[in-house]
Amino acid sequence: xxxxxxxxxxxxxxxxxxxxxxxxxxxxxxxxxxxxxxxxxxxxxxxxxxxxxxxxxxxxxxxxxxxxxxxxxxxxxxxxxxxxxxxxxxxxxxxxxxxxxxxxxxxxxxxxxxxxxxxxxxxxxxxxxxxxxxxxxxxxxxxxxxxxxxxxxxxxxxxxxxxxxxxxxxxxxxxxxxxxxxxxxxxxxxxxxxxxxxxxxxxxxxxxxxxxxxxxxxxxxxxxxxxxxxxxxxxxxxxxxxxxxxxxxxxxxxxxxxxxxxxxxxxxxxxxxxxxxxxxxxxxxxxxxxxxxxxxxxxxxxxxxxxxxxxxxxxxxxxxxxxxxxxxxxxxxxxxxxxxxxxxxxxxxxxxxxxxxxxxxxxxxxxxxxxxxxxxxxxxxxxxxxxxxxxxxx
Amino acid sequence: xxxxxxxxxxxxxxxxxxxxxxxxxxxxxxxxxxxxxxxxxxxxxxxxxxxxxxxxxxxxxxxxxxxxxxxxxxxxxxxxxxxxxxxxxxxxxxxxxxxxxxxxxxxxxxxxxxxxxxxxxxxxxxxxxxxxxxxxxxxxxxxxxxxxxxxxxxxxxxxxxxxxxxxxxxxxxxxxxxxxxxxxxxxxxxxxxxxxxxxxxxxxxxxxxxxxxxxxxxxxxxxxxxxxxxxxxxxxxxxxxxxxxxxxxxxxxxxxxxxxxxxxxxxxxxxxxxxxxxxxxxxxxxxxxx
Numbered sequence: 001x002x003x004x005x006x007x008x009x010x011x012x013x014x015x016x017x018x019x020x021x022x023x024x025x026x027x028x029x030x031x032x033x034x035x036x037x038x039x040x041x042x043x044x045x046x047x048x049x050x051x052x053x054x055x056x057x058x059x060x061x062x063x064x065x066x067x068x069x070x071x072x073x074x075x076x077x078x079x080x081x082x083x084x085x086x087x088x089x090x091x092x093x094x095x096x097x098x099x100x101x102x103x104x105x106x107x108x109x110x111x112x113x114x115x116x117x118x119x120x121x122x123x124x125x126x127x128x129x130x131x132x133x134x135x136x137x138x139x140x141x142x143x144x145x146x147x148x149x150x151x152x153x154x155x156x157x158x159x160x161x162x163x164x165x166x167x168x169x170x171x172x173x174x175x176x177x178x179x180x181x182x183x184x185x186x187x188x189x190x191x192x193x194x195x196x197x198x199x200x201x202x203x204x205x206x207x208x209x210x211x212x213x214x215x216x217x218x219x220x221x222x223x224x225x226x227x228x229x230x231x232x233x234x235x236x237x238x239x240x241x242x243x244x245x246x247x248x249x250x251x252x253x254x255x256x257x258x259x260x261x262x263x264x265x266x267x268x269x270x271x272x273x274x275x276x277x278x279x280x281x282x283x284x285x286x287x288x289x290x291x292x293x294x295x296x297x298x299x300x301x302x303x304x305x306x307x308x309x310x311x312x313x314x315x316x317x318x319x320x321x322x323x324x325x326x327x328x329x330x331x332x333x334x335x336x337x338x339x340x341x342x343x344x345x346x347x348x349x350x351x352x353x354x355x356x357x358x359x360x361x362x363x364x365x366x367x368x369x370x371x372x373x374x375x376x377x378x379x380x381x382x383x384x385x386x387x388x389x390x391x392x393x394x
Numbered sequence: 395x396x397x398x399x400x401x402x403x404x405x406x407x408x409x410x411x412x413x414x415x416x417x418x419x420x421x422x423x424x425x426x427x428x429x430x431x432x433x434x435x436x437x438x439x440x441x442x443x444x445x446x447x448x449x450x451x452x453x454x455x456x457x458x459x460x461x462x463x464x465x466x467x468x469x470x471x472x473x474x475x476x477x478x479x480x481x482x483x484x485x486x487x488x489x490x491x492x493x494x495x496x497x498x499x500x501x502x503x504x505x506x507x508x509x510x511x512x513x514x515x516x517x518x519x520x521x522x523x524x525x526x527x528x529x530x531x532x533x534x535x536x537x538x539x540x541x542x543x544x545x546x547x548x549x550x551x552x553x554x555x556x557x558x559x560x561x562x563x564x565x566x567x568x569x570x571x572x573x574x575x576x577x578x579x580x581x582x583x584x585x586x587x588x589x590x591x592x593x594x595x596x597x598x599x600x601x602x603x604x605x606x607x608x609x610x611x612x613x614x615x616x617x618x619x620x621x622x623x624x625x626x627x628x629x630x631x632x633x634x635x636x637x638x639x640x641x642x643x644x645x646x647x648x649x650x651x652x653x654x655x656x657x658x659x660x661x662x663x664x665x666x667x668x669x670x671x672x673x674x675x676x677x678x679x680x681x682x683x684x
Binding site for chain 2: 039040041043044045048178183202204205206207208209211212214215216218219235236237239240247248249261263264267268269270304305307
């Protein structure tokens with residue numbers, strides 16, 4: 001009886017070991033990519049579109065057997081952290097990424113949280129891809145941050161110039177939330193407008209939790225600017241401001257230098273949003289490839305609905321993966337990653353034609369610390385964005 | 395000037411309606427309901443579903459918002475706040491519970507409705523324009539404004555002239571004396587909490603018609619509601635109404651007249667409130683109500 005028990009125990013241990021060890025021997029390695037950004041509160045939409053892009057792409061890669069970097073095949077695991085748009089939480093999030101052995105992080109989504117994670121990222125060797133505009137994050141001596149989108153100081157001048165030349169805009173007013181991101185974007189817009197010779201009639205602010213914008217918009221409407229710029233406006237706020245301004249009788253043009261969402265504009269402002277100009281996602285129907293179409297299909301299937309912002313946010317992880325494929329040593333060494341950034345040039349899978357994935361930013365930052373994506377300026381009409389013009393940064 | 399006054403009155407009416415439920419719950423149970431803003435959001439989404447998604451009448455959407463939040467409020471009071479208040483005399487216990495509830499609702503709402511801002515079709519088209527853009531007000535805002543005032547009036551009448559209203563006022567004035575006179579603290583406590591939640595839901599449902607609804611706005615709405623309650627005096631219904639209108643007017647006038655001096659409107663508003671509260675910590679009308 002004693003022997004039978006021993007035999008059973010030995011069989012159990014052997015079975016457990018074989019069950020536990022066999023898959024490890026055959027499985028792909030895991031490449032962890034982090035997200036540190038805002039996924040709750042009023043700005044949740046900014047971070048959630050990042051996370052969903054990462055999750056959709058990671059699942060897609062894993063479904064196809066993983067990604068080959070050097071001689072090793074990796075499955076991708078996404079590790080996420082909600083900053084709640086709070087600088088302390090952001091720093092904690094970046095420290096968690098370090099503890100998890102992660103070297104590549106997407107986010108944060110706002111200026112203060114991006115600044116907060118910088119010391120940790122630089123000290124512990126993390127490359128991070130913020131959606132925040134302060135130039136000091138991307139200019140030397142900083143070298144670990146890579147801007148994941150087009151900055152307002154890049155899109156603003158292009159939009160104002162286009163509107164000045166094509167729509168006869170001569171005067172301009174700015175309206176921003178009373179918080180650092182939006183105010184710094186407003187300041188950048190004012191400088192760009194003045195440089196183009198436009199008359200700045202107003203530079204107003206509203207409390208970021210405002211829901212009824214009539215009081216904030218009333219004084220601007222009375223000034224009748226040719227163009228009203230909503231600096232750094234969140235996707236959920238833009239339709240409320242547009243609606244308030246139009247209902248109060250404003251007939252001029254309106255624009256934003258941040259990406260917006262067609263569904264939210266339609267839902268919140270309806271026809272009143274027609275003619276609203278914004279920086280579109282970098283993969284509008286006219287220029288997107290079959291792979292981008294497939295990405296949108298998978299994203300919609302996984303998450304129920306698609307975000308136009310994701311047209312831009314799909315790119316950050318693709319840049320990370322392509323850079324790692326180009327230089328496998330970078331998998332645990334961000335200095336190798338930085339070296340490869342200067343020379344990376346691979347086909348852009350999300351666009352038609354022979355467009356390339358190449359880091360940019362030399363003009364704005366003096367070094368290549370920005371993902372190269374087309375700058376697509378769009379106009380909202382009847383529920384969808386129509387491309388006004390496409391240009392490039394750098 | 396006329397437009398600024400109209401903007402301020404409309405904003406004030408919205409604020410007052412939002413603050414009413416919060417002050418009622420505070421008066422009855424001495425609970426700072428941090429989840430008030432989330433209840434507002436839930437009410438907004440109920441109307442959005444019924445009116446915006448299913449295409450049913452707006453009034454039905456409001457009724458669904460009201461009933462849903464009435465039920466949510468009753469359940470939350472009976473199964474969460476009542477046991478906690480019975481077992482713990484410390485204010486922190488109920489505050490922590492309310493804060494936890496706020497996070498819970500935030501997460502549930504985010505899961506159910508996503509992160510996007512949602513709006514509904516206009517309940518009535520058109521804009522009233524008096525004196526060649528001297529005063530402009532969209533028709534839907536007029537309807538919402540009138541409904542808001544009617545709801546506030548109905549609430550005051552209910553509290554003043556009905557038996558449950560009198561019972562709740564008695565509980566708010568002196569809980570022990572009211573109980574000795576035969577008022578059931580459990581029954582009217584639950585009714586009061588449910589009514590407070592219902593008011594939040596009604597405000598959310600009503601305002602979805604003009605400002606839409608979004609999952610992340612609950613926290614900031616709670617803070618603003620606290621502000622109004624503190625201006626008027628915690629637990630005082632007329633105080634919450636006054637607080638709402640004062641804040642609405644301050645915002646409307648500040649945004650028009652202080653803009654010339656830079657982004658100081660809200661700085662001035664909050665600094666003024668700090669000075670005011672340091673002079674009169676119980677707010678305009680203090681506690682208890684009567």
